[in-house]
Amino acid sequence: MKELQRDLGLPSVLAISIGAMIGSGIFILPALALEIAGPAVILAYLLAGLLVVPAALSKSEMATAMPEAGGTYIYIERAMGPLLGTIAGVGTWFSLSFKGALALVGGVPYLLLLFDLPLQPVALGLAAVLILVNLVGAKQTGRLQLAIVVVMLAALGWFAAGSAPSVQSGNYAGFFDSGVGGLLAATGLVFVSYAGVTKVASVAEEVENPDRNIPLGILGSLVFTTLLYVGIVAVLVGVTDPGSVAGSLTPVAVAAEATLGQLGVIAVILAAILALISTANAGILSSSRYPFAMSRDKLAPPSLSTISDRFGTPTASITLTGAVLLVLIAFVPILEIAKLASAFQIMVFALINVAVVAFREGSTEYDPAFRSPLYPYVQIFGVVTGVLLLTQMGTVALAGAVLIVVGSVVWYLGYVRPRVDREGAATDAIRRQVGRDALTDVESTIDTATREVLVAFTKDVDEGRERALVSLAADLVRGDGGRVVAVRFDEIPDQAPLTADATVQSSADVSFESRMTALSTDLGVDIEGDEVVSHDTKHAVVNFADERGVDTVVAEHEPLRLRSRLVGDPVDWVVRHAPCDVLLVDNLGYEAPTSVALSGVNAPYPPLAVTVAEAVAAANDGTISLWHPVGGDSSDQRRRTIDEYQAELSAMLDVPVESESIRTDGGRPPRPDLLVRRGTATGPFDALLDDRPAFPTPGCTTVTVYPHESTRPSLTRRLGERLTF
The missing domain is CATH 3.40.50.12370 (Rossmann fold)
Structure with missing residues (x-):
């Protein structure tokens, strides 16, 4: 079997992870979260970043033990078995595809501030270009991502630094008027802003020195992005009149116009377009590796694990992912589906924390170079808070996640089960505990x-x-x-x-x-x-x-x-x-x-x-x-x-x-x-x-x-x- 080439260094890892996060999370969601929590949206971004830490630590640990393409799917499948692995693989694949499509459609409103262009054709064109770039190879993808992130961060940095002197403390009045309920609801909404933090694990098989670069890339990008989010949102709230950007399709541009003038608006537009393109790019890169990895484990048709002799990439998997992305942009109300995918992403993060416990307590060979500190308390905290956030997502989002789960189970029963007889580390860990309890009783x-x-x-x-x-x-x-x-x-x-x-x-x-x-x-x-x-x-x-x-x-x-x-x-x-x-x-x-x-x-x-x-x-x-x-x-x-x-x-x-x-x-x-x-x-x-x-x-x-x-x-x-x- 052909292997993927390891040619992604730490800069590319950081770029992929940061680029996967800085998109709709900062250019679209703040306006929606402001309607829910008011100025406390600043704290919501900080809290969401903290709640992602357990999953980031857990995934960093597992990525150093199993640096394979597929990321979340691989870890959950090995830990929980083929059934939950199928659910995680299918669900995360769709979730990332939905988020990538949302990023493209969400970026066009910023572009429309400069040009009178139709939203959907432009989004489809950008998606087609990114699909072709991913087909060429991961090295080119990593280099493109690095360039995008550098330009994007420079523009955002100028916005934050240039606007900070214009902050008015009166705009933070009534900080907690929405109460704890409003804060948690906003946290649940903006949680998806950090979903890309562990995306790099899905291309772990292509990362140089994964024992070092994966944990540094995941944790470093999380800290950096959290601070960046909090700083930019704090400036955005502080320089605009209360409620003036709530519900806006281009909230950062509105804030830039108030402090930096037309030149600042142009810089923000450039950053927004690059950010949302990079989110979509990272989404295609990582989501395409899920069917690839599932195919290698017989959870999907074997054609999806074929690697191109010319480009060294899983062309069938990328093509399928790209086709789904194009269909979503053309026919589906992306924002609503992205919210549904966000709820599933929270569940997957909870499963990631459980997976670490399964590996450590089971008998499966497991030797990570990086180990999560404060085990298992960090993992328990991640599971509990994940369930808490799910309660804030609303019944429609939960129902959509259930549909994804049911569809995955049907696929498992119809296709996977006749072909696969593996079991996860969690099953063996539970079996061993059951045996120990029985022996104690005897x-x-x-x-x-x-x-x-x-x-x-x-x-x-x-x-x-x-x-x-x-x-x-x-x-x-x-x-x-x-x-x-x-x-x-x-x-x-x-x-x-x-x-x-x-x-x-x-x-x-x-x-x-x-x-x-x-x-x-x-x-x-x-x-x-x-x-x-x-x-x-x-x-x-x-x-x-x-x-x-x-x-x-x-x-x-x-x-x-x-x-x-x-x-x-x-x-x-x-x-x-x-x-x-x-x-x-x-x-x-x-x-x-x-x-x-x-x-x-x-x-x-x-x-x-x-x-x-x-x-x-x-x-x-x-x-x-x-x-x-x-x-x-x-x-x-x-x-x-x-x-x-x-x-x-x-x-x-x-x-x-x-x-x-x-x-x-x-x-x-x-x-x-x-x-x-x-x-x-x-x-x-x-x-x-x-x-x-x-x-x-x-x-x-x-x-x-x-x-x-x-x-x-x-x-x-x-x-x-x-x-x-």
Whole structure:
């Protein structure tokens, strides 16, 4: 694959970044922001610059670790995975294209102060010229940008210095009349003025000495531009009558005319046109690298990553971006769309801060030459303030950003997902944290002794199944010296009174208690037999468990009858209301199991399932087999992380443990003596998180565990487990 030539030095980097910012941000937006915040617009520019700092630091760090074309897309895709990478790439590409088109259309009103020209044809002509310049090569682009920025800054510097003596302090009266709400609204509006500060990262692959030049270029241009914005806006407000430039299409020209005369107006017009052209130029340069980078990662058609043999530039990507720019200028109300793109830009900046955390906390190879100071507080500040600014953008802007997100998701599902199976650093970081939390829970559960287990017989069973349930319960308490309470629950009709006659022991009851006494001797565990008569078995089971304070209820998992399907499964009621853990057994016999399988699908192994499996294996000198699914779409990173999790889990247990991969695309798994698996709880969303169908029942006794609600993971945690494991 051909590589882009590194020929952009620090001056070009600074020029690209400054030129990408100084455009509509200073020549168009101050008039609009004045209508919202009044003189406090000066503070709004300063505040917006400060709020960009976290994203600038984060992007500088990632750019030195991954100096590749694509910038924001690359970082978010590597950190968050292909889905969010697609959203960031598509959204930022459109956002930069919109901003470039706005810059061209916004610059023409300044030109119309000198010449009577039609707005749209001139904007289209300028766009065509800039597209051709970008096709020729980045070196020429950087040199053009440097020349534009030098001339533009000279003109703006003359305006600021020449107008400063004319500032009237009375023009700053009522500085905070619009209050905090007006200040934040204006800050949200002018935030887009700084969106170009990190554009240079999108051409990082073409920057000389990126470890030094990228951070210096990004941070240096941000400081310089913030001070320049604040100074020029302060002068603009101070030399004009209050409200005289609010809403004007050419506010800086109005101010220059009041202080420098016609010559000053001409200088400002020249600076405005150059600034807005440079914004559009930087927009084409950087936005065209997004489809280029996405194509190399298979998130876009391969033709977009083709590099011209003659010019060394991604011609297909630049041509597509240029075509979008021309269409926007010709047919779309640019200002409104640019506002929508601004809202998405704020979201992308928030994602940039999250991406740094994902890289640092994940296991992906990540070694930046520059590291953001005050990590992670700077990043948290950036995310929080980004969300705050989004609330100031209005419902239309937010709705537009949502449309961009939805469109990107559709593209991901239709084109990207069948071709890409990567995952982001954030996914692995979350997976590792989920695994650590699960191991902590297992460790605390192992240290908790099981003192008493209730074996609930809710129907007549043969002696073999009866012994199997009691033997399982005996193995659960044997290591802790606990006891088993085996109870037959008899249900009588509601119309039959619960009199003394109903509680008289039958010969079957006496025989049951005798068998429990014999089992106690045989199994070497204290076993107590009892009988309970009630009108409602499920309530009786829960009440008995509560009164005795048992740790676990063990019962057979009964098939649903027609009445249960119509009015609800009584087992669900017991699971929801039991004061302790519940184990439901698909009872196919239990004879000293030495091979115990622990099933885990889309989540870590439940602590209760682990302790049950370990207790049974320890009681019978057996081994535990950790089952986990293996599919064709499992990434290497996912497999490595889960292998590490299983190794740590194995080290915590006192019985031999082995790991076994079970395919989920057909066939039956091996047949252990006992299978222990997670039960599906009974909440409204739990069916979506059910993992049981992935592993077919292997034809042995199966124990399904339902931990007490106090120890069940939250829905959010279970969702995180499902998405990462």
